[in-house]
Amino acid sequence: MGPAQTKPLFERVALIGIGLIGSSLAHVIRRDGLARHIAVAARTQTTLDTAKRLGLGDSFTLDAAEAVKGADLVVICTPLGAYKDVIKVIAPALRPGTILSDVGSVKETMRRDVTPFVPTGVHVVPGHPVAGTEHSGPESGFAELFRGRWCILTPEPGTDKQAIERVEELWRSAGMLIEFMEISHHDQVLAITSHLPHLIAYTIVGTATDLEEHLKGEVIKFSASGFRDFTRIAASDPVMWRDIFLANREAVLEILGRFTEDLTAMQRAIRRGEGDMLQSVFTRTRAIRRSIIEAKQA
């Protein structure tokens, strides 16, 4: 952090989409004086009005091309399914030298839906701040969301070094640790650490939702015994998560296959009363928890 800089990192930052991540980033940029102007674009007037009321930007528009005009940094903060439309609209307004970044959870989407349509001279530096809460929308953002978490950058080889460094500086200012990754590796790692856990949490909460009415009430009452932990992540934004699963299909199906094999083995052990097998799995899983605590990510 430190004191506000006299020459800000960016002249004009355009945030395309102003949900949990976009608004949190706006708070960081404001707090640290990282841009002279924040241009906010949203898809609906309601979201735009909320962003305006919260003072998340200096200009507000439903037209992403207008927001992008004259920006030296553009950050796509929409669900992944909107990327194709966004680039179609903003591409003509992007000037050479502009940095184009995003905050999406699947980096293949940038490579496939965005990069091919970017004008020459625009620097593509895709990013993924690995942080979030179960809340969504512009009201839920806060600058501290990113502190101590990892931001993964996935620029293609040959990307302008200075452009990468400026994006790094932005996220460092937000308190994040920076990691570089190859796109498909990122998508595989996140399928395991984030996408599969969300899928499973959504599914078990869905299973409970379909229970007979009298059971459902008791599930809520006694949720502190384990179930509750799943409901938090199963309350995350539905559209964002729909898009993640569609975009990262292969990696998610691969790790899901491993998981269901393991679950079937557990089911079999329970049915046959094989206590030793259960105890051995339950003992091994304790080690990962210790590692996470040691890595200060608990």
Added chain:
Amino acid sequence: MGPAQTKPLFERVALIGIGLIGSSLAHVIRRDGLARHIAVAARTQTTLDTAKRLGLGDSFTLDAAEAVKGADLVVICTPLGAYKDVIKVIAPALRPGTILSDVGSVKETMRRDVTPFVPTGVHVVPGHPVAGTEHSGPESGFAELFRGRWCILTPEPGTDKQAIERVEELWRSAGMLIEFMEISHHDQVLAITSHLPHLIAYTIVGTATDLEEHLKGEVIKFSASGFRDFTRIAASDPVMWRDIFLANREAVLEILGRFTEDLTAMQRAIRRGEGDMLQSVFTRTRAIRRSIIEAKQA
């Protein structure tokens, strides 16, 4: 709570087993002056020494029968798999009028392994304080563990009313809300709210444990994106959980069957790119989170 009573609720309480729940209960009994004497029995000398060092009781023994002698309340606080051995050892030492309770997560175990061997005149009041942490052993106990959570009692019809009331008073003093349930209903509800979530958490953490070494490091690094929430409950006591799954096999397999059906439907929707189906499930699951927050169990 309130001031220490002049006539305590019990003369002598025997705690058979002094892990997370047993030691937390000991802290409550001490704090509120609920017994004149706490007799602690453990299976190993190490545990007993720790319990002694922490001042969790007034007498300490490896012989459960000795602990039980003269007790007006006996609480079995061991894993479910030890119940058969415990009742064999303590039955001859139980005097008429004694209350026999437990804290186990599957109530069928009391009905099947304990109640048939209890001498006439002993009041069986099985209990399940629905509270816990991922830590285990006598060092991890604390009096506040139970505050605001539910304690489920499952006495058979015809059980002495006064005996039930005294067990109720014990858990109320711990800050718990009391609920009565029929045994098989309890086991079904807990299979959903607690046993299935733990099984799934253990499984996904097990899947991650089996990953190639370079991936495993990254899973730990980026665990904050969802995975982390599962590792906490997958760090719970292995023997206790082995016994729960073996004891509640039918109910666990039943709800696990529903879950795997639902998971297969999700898998199919992802493979076929059926975004509407995913979004619809992800939207419905938000409601349960809201209900849990409203029920003050979040």
